[in-house]
Amino acid sequence: MRFLKKKTTIDFLSLSRRRIALAVSVTVVIVSLASLGVRGLNFGIDFTGGILLELGYSEDADIEGIRGELFAAGFEDAQVQLFGAANDVLVRLPPQEGADQSAIREQLQATLTAGGKDVDLRRIEAVSPQVGSELAEQGGFAMIIALLLIFAYVMFRFQWKFAAGAVAALVHDVIITVGFFSIFSLPFDLTVVAAVLAVIGYSLNDTVVAFDRIRENFFKLRGVEAEESMNTSINEMLARTIITGLTTLLVLFALLTLGGESIAPFSIALIVGIIVGTYSSIYTASATALLLGVNAQDLIEPVKDPDLIDDLP
Numbered sequence: 001m002r003f004l005k006k007k008t009t010i011d012f013l014s015l016s017r018r019r020i021a022l023a024v025s026v027t028v029v030i031v032s033l034a035s036l037g038v039r040g041l042n043f044g045i046d047f048t049g050g051i052l053l054e055l056g057y058s059e060d061a062d063i064e065g066i067r068g069e070l071f072a073a074g075f076e077d078a079q080v081q082l083f084g085a086a087n088d089v090l091v092r093l094p095p096q097e098g099a100d101q102s103a104i105r106e107q108l109q110a111t112l113t114a115g116g117k118d119v120d121l122r123r124i125e126a127v128s129p130q131v132g133s134e135l136a137e138q139g140g141f142a143m144i145i146a147l148l149l150i151f152a153y154v155m156f157r158f159q160w161k162f163a164a165g166a167v168a169a170l171v172h173d174v175i176i177t178v179g180f181f182s183i184f185s186l187p188f189d190l191t192v193v194a195a196v197l198a199v200i201g202y203s204l205n206d207t208v209v210a211f212d213r214i215r216e217n218f219f220k221l222r223g224v225e226a227e228e229s230m231n232t233s234i235n236e237m238l239a240r241t242i243i244t245g246l247t248t249l250l251v252l253f254a255l256l257t258l259g260g261e262s263i264a265p266f267s268i269a270l271i272v273g274i275i276v277g278t279y280s281s282i283y284t285a286s287a288t289a290l291l292l293g294v295n296a297q298d299l300i301e302p303v304k305d306p307d308l309i310d311d312l313p
Helices: 014-037 061-073 102-112 128-157 159-182 190-220 226-258 262-293 305-310
Strands: 050-057 079-081 087-095 119-126
Touching: 014 159, 014 190, 050 102, 050 226, 061 079, 061 087, 061 102, 079 262, 102 119, 102 128, 128 159, 128 190, 159 190, 159 262, 190 262, 226 262
Parallel strands: none
Antiparallel strands: 050 087, 050 119, 079 087
16 A cells, blocks of 8 residues: 555545535435335334344254245245354244234244254344334434534534534435435344444544544645645545545455344445445535635634734734
8 A cells, every 4th residue: 555655636626526526425315315215214123023033053054944944834024144153043023913922932933943953042032013113213313313413513623614514424424324225125223223323423533533634724724725725634634544444344344244144234334334424524524614615714713802903913
């Protein structure tokens, strides 16, 4: 990565590139919102309710065989996936309307242990649809509260134009990440909500670091236009941004490939969110602040004492 040591002079925030980025962002956001409105999300049992079983086999589990056994027993919608090791299995069932929960558990246990199979039923939980609905509401409420608190923090730390840019970037990241799950019908559960909140934190950290350098250069590069000063700041932070993003993505791809099916949605949400968040720190957060006319004067505290004003040269 020798190129990272060289000082770059890429014109990220030129008017033409900002227009292209705006067109791309608006298009992707509209597609995401349209998919969410038409197709919705493929909610897991955390939100829809249902039955969750955690099984342990004495040898590597035959996922397709388990699916076939459950299908033959009448559980056509059962989701079977590895959970950690090759002999750990997670079974999810959608809500069974009008069925006796205890009878379903006994039937599942009889089906999975048929033929004298050595199966350890480690955990079995039932989530009601009402609890799932409450979890969905609380998850959405948590995101809204997080965005409001972030706006207040960035406004206090910098200035409201920077805060507007930061929140615009975070809303952009959340919509696209959640829209990705809607477009590809990926399972959406509480682990994905946790991943989206983690994306908000990661993207905010990236944005605040960039804003801090922009504020520093506003005073350091006096007489320079805001666009040029912000471009200089982004170029100075480029090596840090690339290294941080790549190392994080390496860990997430390892989780995606080695962590099993149960952790895949969490990993995918973080991968998509970090890629989009890195992009939005430049072309949404900084570009929005620039569009609002941010400059060095916005960061200078006004002099309130009239006597001090008279003493100024």
